[in-house]
Amino acid sequence: MLTSPPTGTGRRPGGLVELDRGACLRLLATTDIGRVVFSHHAMPAAHPVVFLLDGEEIVFRTCRGTTLAAATRNLVVGFQADHIDPVTRAGWSVLAIGESYEITEPRRLGALHEQLPPPWAPEHIDHVLSIPAQHVTGRRLG
Amino acid sequence: MLTSPPTGTGRRPGGLVELDRGACLRLLATTDIGRVVFSHHAMPAAHPVVFLLDGEEIVFRTCRGTTLAAATRNLVVGFQADHIDPVTRAGWSVLAIGESYEITEPRRLGALHEQLPPPWAPEHIDHVLSIPAQHVTGRRLG
Numbered sequence: 016m017l018t019s020p021p022t023g024t025g026r027r028p029g030g031l032v033e034l035d036r037g038a039c040l041r042l043l044a045t046t047d048i049g050r051v052v053f054s055h056h057a058m059p060a061a062h063p064v065v066f067l068l069d070g071e072e073i074v075f076r077t078c079r080g081t082t083l084a085a086a087t088r089n090l091v092v093g094f095q096a097d098h099i100d101p102v103t104r105a106g107w108s109v110l111a112i113g114e115s116y117e118i119t120e121p122r123r124l125g126a127l128h129e130q131l132p133p134p135w136a137p138e139h140i141d142h143v144l145s146i147p148a149q150h151v152t153g154r155r156l157g
Numbered sequence: 158m159l160t161s162p163p164t165g166t167g168r169r170p171g172g173l174v175e176l177d178r179g180a181c182l183r184l185l186a187t188t189d190i191g192r193v194v195f196s197h198h199a200m201p202a203a204h205p206v207v208f209l210l211d212g213e214e215i216v217f218r219t220c221r222g223t224t225l226a227a228a229t230r231n232l233v234v235g236f237q238a239d240h241i242d243p244v245t246r247a248g249w250s251v252l253a254i255g256e257s258y259e260i261t262e263p264r265r266l267g268a269l270h271e272q273l274p275p276p277w278a279p280e281h282i283d284h285v286l287s288i289p290a291q292h293v294t295g296r297r298l299g
Contacts (some may be wrong), residue, residue: 031278048246052194059234061203063250095203097192097205112201137174
């Protein structure tokens with residue numbers, strides 16, 4: 016288990032406002048597209064996924080054999096989501112970090128498949144991974 | 158210098174379409190918001206930035222003392238941008254990787270400051286960093 020960050024809300028250099036854990040989780044719940052942040056062949060990588068916030072876990076589907084499936088199971092990975100107005104550039108960004116795992120319990124899987132947003136391709140349904148949001152940081156921008 | 162990936166365009170498992178380097182760079186030029194992907198205290202991180210594609214380099218401003226400035230100078234880092242329709246979920250995602258460096262040459266800095274999009278906070282102007290897009294991958298989604 017990763018240690019939690021301080022939960023206070025504070026102003027950062029440059030006027031960006033840090034958000035506490037509760038605010039970050041509430042913002043994550045407002046979207047269903049984010050990016051899994053991981054290492055692949057020792058290089059930084061980030062791939063978009065459609066996801067569901069299940070309690071305090073980020074849940075998404077991957078396809079066996081993909082980079083994402085190989086590089087994110089049972090590893091500490093990041094998950095980033097944001098919403099930034101393209102004109103005013105105001106918005107928010109949240110980064111969650113946790114040790115990912117595959118969800119295999121049939122009852123939970125069944126419930127998740129009913130709730131998960133449609134995947135980009137129908138083949139993307141053979142793994143359901145979770146990133147528990149063990150460490151969460153975020154900020155308001157602009 | 159990182160080696161370049163194959164430049165072919167191909168279909169991935171799940172029907173995602175891989176894009177070649179030229180297509181990726183053209184897509185990067187259509188936006189000015191992306192995310193720097195890096196490690197911070199050995200943990201995955203991704204922070205949004207407003208950026209300019211200067212030739213084949215991703216250029217953005219940071220503030221001295223920020224995590225981003227500390228964790229991205231003279232290191233191999235990633236840069237991810239995407240555009241995904243929130244309703245249809247169709248879109249694209251591009252990931253560039255390169256060794257970042259600070260731009261200090263006065264004439265180039267002057268020209269960049271005129272072209273760079275406004276930063277989230279006016280204080281965010283004391284460093285201008287570049288990530289040369291040495292390795293670029295991308296895909297169409299949905």
